[in-house]
Amino acid sequence: MQVRQVGPLDFSVAAGECVCLSGASGAGKSLLLRALADMEPHLGRVSLDGVACDGIAPTQWRRNVALLTAESAWWHDRVGEHFSEMDESLLAELGFDKQVMSAEVYGLSTGERQRLALLRLLAGRPRVLLLDEPTASLDPQNTERVERLLTRYREERDAGVLWVSHDPLQVRRVAHRHWRLADGRLHEDKPLT
Amino acid sequence: MNIIRLDAWDLSLAAMLVLILAGLSFRLQLAVSRQLLVAALRTAVQLTLIGLVLKFLFANVHLAWMLAMATIMLLVAGREVMVRQQRRFSGSWGYGLGTISMFVSSFAVTLLALLVMVKAEPWYTPQYAIPLLGMVLGNAMNGVALGLDRLTQGAWQQRRAIEAQLLLGFAWTDAVAATRMEAMRAGMMPIINAMTAAGVVSLPGMMTGQVLAGAPPVEAVKYQILIMFLITACTGFGTLMAVWLGSRHLFDERQRLRLDRLQEKR
Numbered sequence: 395m396q397v398r399q400v401g402p403l404d405f406s407v408a409a410g411e412c413v414c415l416s417g418a419s420g421a422g423k424s425l426l427l428r429a430l431a432d433m434e435p436h437l438g439r440v441s442l443d444g445v446a447c448d449g450i451a452p453t454q455w456r457r458n459v460a461l462l463t464a465e466s467a468w469w470h471d472r473v474g475e476h477f478s479e480m481d482e483s484l485l486a487e488l489g490f491d492k493q494v495m496s497a498e499v500y501g502l503s504t505g506e507r508q509r510l511a512l513l514r515l516l517a518g519r520p521r522v523l524l525l526d527e528p529t530a531s532l533d534p535q536n537t538e539r540v541e542r543l544l545t546r547y548r549e550e551r552d553a554g555v556l557w558v559s560h561d562p563l564q565v566r567r568v569a570h571r572h573w574r575l576a577d578g579r580l581h582e583d584k585p586l587t
Numbered sequence: 588m589n590i591i592r593l594d595a596w597d598l599s600l601a602a603m604l605v606l607i608l609a610g611l612s613f614r615l616q617l618a619v620s621r622q623l624l625v626a627a628l629r630t631a632v633q634l635t636l637i638g639l640v641l642k643f644l645f646a647n648v649h650l651a652w653m654l655a656m657a658t659i660m661l662l663v664a665g666r667e668v669m670v671r672q673q674r675r676f677s678g679s680w681g682y683g684l685g686t687i688s689m690f691v692s693s694f695a696v697t698l699l700a701l702l703v704m705v706k707a708e709p710w711y712t713p714q715y716a717i718p719l720l721g722m723v724l725g726n727a728m729n730g731v732a733l734g735l736d737r738l739t740q741g742a743w744q745q746r747r748a749i750e751a752q753l754l755l756g757f758a759w760t761d762a763v764a765a766t767r768m769e770a771m772r773a774g775m776m777p778i779i780n781a782m783t784a785a786g787v788v789s790l791p792g793m794m795t796g797q798v799l800a801g802a803p804p805v806e807a808v809k810y811q812i813l814i815m816f817l818i819t820a821c822t823g824f825g826t827l828m829a830v831w832l833g834s835r836h837l838f839d840e841r842q843r844l845r846l847d848r849l850q851e852k853r
Contacts, residue, residue, distance in 0.1 A: 431754060433843050452842040457756035467751035469765065518756060 395438035397429035398422070400578045402438060407522070412548060412555040414565040417575035423558045424464065426575065427524040430556070431461040442522060460520030464527045466511030468499040476514055484513055488539050504531045509540065516547060522554045523547075529564065541568055590800055602627070644713040653711045657694070657720055664689055664728040671732040674739040674849045676836060681850065684833055685731045692825035693724045696817050704813065722793065722814055723821045726778060730822035734774025734830045739849055741766035742837050749844050759838040767834045774826030778819050785815060 396402040400422035407413050417423050429436040432447050432455050440447040447455055470476055474495035482492050488509045499507065508531050515523075523544070529537040545568065548555050559565055565572050572583040605627045613620040644652055665686030675681040697720045701707065707715045742749065745766050752762035785791055794811035798804055839845050 432841055433750065433753065435839070435841075435843070448841070452753075453756045453758050456754055460756075461754050463747075463751070463754070465747070467747035469745070469748040469752065514755065 395429065395436055395440050397425055397434050397436040400426050400429075400575070403580055405573070405580055407554040407556055409521075409554055410548060410552045411570050412545075412557060412568055413571045413573060414557045414559050414569035415573050415575060416558065416560055416565070421575045422578065423575050424526055427461055427526055427556065427558065430524055431456055431459055433461070457518050458520055459522040459524065460515050460518060461524040462512055462515050462526060462528055464530060465504075466507045468507065471498055473497050473499055473502070473510055477517060479517060480513070481517070484516065484543070487543050488513065489536060505533070505536060508532065509536060512540065512543075516543075519551065520553065521551070523556070525555065525557045527558050527560070529559075529561075537564070544568070602631075641713065641717065644717065648709070648711075648713060650709075650711050653713060653716055656713075656717060660720060660724055661686065661690055661693070664724050667728055668732040668735065672736045672739060673852050674743055675735070676739070676833070676848055677850045678848075680836055680848070684836070685728075685735060685829055688731055688825045688829035688832065689724060689727045691828060692821045693720065693727045696723055696821040696824075700813070700817055718793070719814075719817070723818055726818040727821045727825040729777055730774040730826040731829045733777070734770045734826040735833050737773040738766065738770035738830050738833050738837075741769055742834075742844070743846060743849065746844060746846060753842060753844065759835075759842040759844075762844075763834050763837065767830055770830045770834075771827055774830065775823050778822045782815055782819060785811075791815070 395404075403426075415423055415426075425434060428434045430440060432440070432452055441449075442455075442458055447459075468476060472495075474480075476499075477495065480492075480495060485492060485494065490506075490509070494502075494506075494510070502510070508528070512528060525544070528544070529540050532540060541564070544555065544557075547553060557568060559568075574581045574583060605623065609620040609623045609627075612623060640656070644656060665682055668685030668689070669675055669682050672681075676684060697716070700719055701710045701716055705715050705719075710716075742763065749762045749766065753759065781789075781791075791811050791814075793814055794807045797807035797810060836848065837845060
C-alpha cells in the first residue's frame with residue numbers, strides 16, 4: 395500500500411503479534427496508521443484476514459482496525475457519556491475508580507485522558523490495534539499498567555498490534571518485531587530476543 | 588392610489604444628512620467616511636438602475652424577460668453566499684452548493700405564491716414576481732450563507748472530535764451531527780428573530796412601503812404575514828438543504844473527513 399510520500403510498502407502483522415514502529419518525526423508513522431484505519435486516501439490493498447478494506451463498510455473496518463491517536467479527543471462534557479459499557483476491572487487496572495465516569499473531561503490531565511481513550515477504544519473489542527505513542531504522556535507506573543493491559547488484551551483476543559514508540563526499552567519490552575520508517579520505506583531491525 | 592411624489596429637493600436633503608454624518612466620522616477619525624460615501628453612492632446608483640429595469644419589465648411583460656431577471660438575481664445571490672464564507676468548498680462546490688439550495692427553495696416558494704396565492708394574470712406579472720422573489724431570495728441568502736459558514740468553520744474546529752468518532756466506528760452522519768445541527772440552527776435563527784420582533788419592535792419594510800403608498804394597513808399586514816411565512820419557509824428549507832449537502836460533501840465515499848475540500852481561511 396501507499397499513502398502520499400510513504401510507500402509503496404508491503405508488510406503484514408500476524409494475529410497475536412506486536413510490532414513496534416519507530417522513525418523520525420515527520421517520517422509518516424501517524425500517516426501510515428491513519429491510512430491503515432482508512433482515514434486517509436491511499437493506494438494499494440489493505441486487508442484483514444483476507445477481507446480487503448474497501449470490501450466492507452468503513453465503519454465496520456474501523457471497529458476492527460482501531461487507531462488510538464497520539465492526542466485523545468472528546469466531544470461530550472463528561473467521560474461516561476463517551477462509553478456505552480464499561481468494564482470496571484479494566485478501569486481499576488489502569489488506576490481509576492468508577493467515579494471517573496462522572497468526571498468532566500476537561501478537568502482531567504492529558505495522561506488520564508490518554509488512558510481513558512485507550513479504554514474507550516478497547517471497549518469496541520477491535521481485532522487490530524494501531525497505537526500512536528500510547529504512553530507518551532504517562533509516568534512510569536502508568537506506562538507499565540498500559541503495557542500490561544495491552545499485552546493481556548493481545549494475548550486473550552489474539553489481536554494484532556502495531557505500536558509507534560520512540561523508547562528502545564519499551565520496544566524491547568513489548569515488541570516481537572521492530573520496524574523503522576525512513577524515506578517512505580520500512581526497515582526491519584534485527585530480530586529481538 | 589394617491590402617492591405623494593418625492594422631488595429632487597427631498598432626496599438631496601436626505602443625502603445632506605449622510606454627508607454630514609460622513610464629515611463627522613472624518614473628524615472623529617473613524618475611517619469609515621469613504622466607505623459610507625461609496626455605499627451611499629452605490630445605493631443611489633443601484634436603486635436607480637433597478638428602477639429603470641423594473642420600469643422596462645413592467646412595460647414588457649414577457650416570461651423570457653422574467654426568467655432572465657430571476658436568473659441574474661439567483662446568480663448574484665449565489666456569489667454573495669460564496670464570498671461570505673471564510674472557508675468555502677473549493678471548486679464548483681463553493682459556488683454551486685449555495686446556489687442550488689437557494690434555487691430549489693426560493694423558486695419553489697415563489698412559484699407556489701404566484702400560482703396559488705397571488706394568482707395575478709399572467710402569473711409572472713413582474714409587479715408581483717420580482718418583489719416576491721427578491722425578498723425570498725435575499726433572506727434565503729442570509730440563512731444559507733450563515734449555515735454554510737458555521738458548518739465549514741465548525742467542522743474545521745471540531746475535526747479532532749469528528750475524526751475520533753469516525754475512528755470508533757461511528758457513521759459520518761453521527762460524527763458530524765452536532766456540528767450540523769449547530770449550523771442549521773445558526774442559519775434559521777435570524778428569521779425566527781425577525782418573526783418574533785415583527786410589528787412589536789420593527790415594522791417590516793414591505794408593509795411600511797405599502798402603507799406609505801396608500802394601501803389600507805390591514806391589507807398591507809396580510810401581505811406582510813404571507814411574505815414572512817414564505818421567507819421563513821424558503822430560508823429554512825434552503826438552509827437545511829445547503830447544510831445537509833455541505834455536510835455530506837465534507838466526507839468521501841469511505842466516510843473520511845475531507846477538510847482538504849475546503850479552501851484556506853481568507
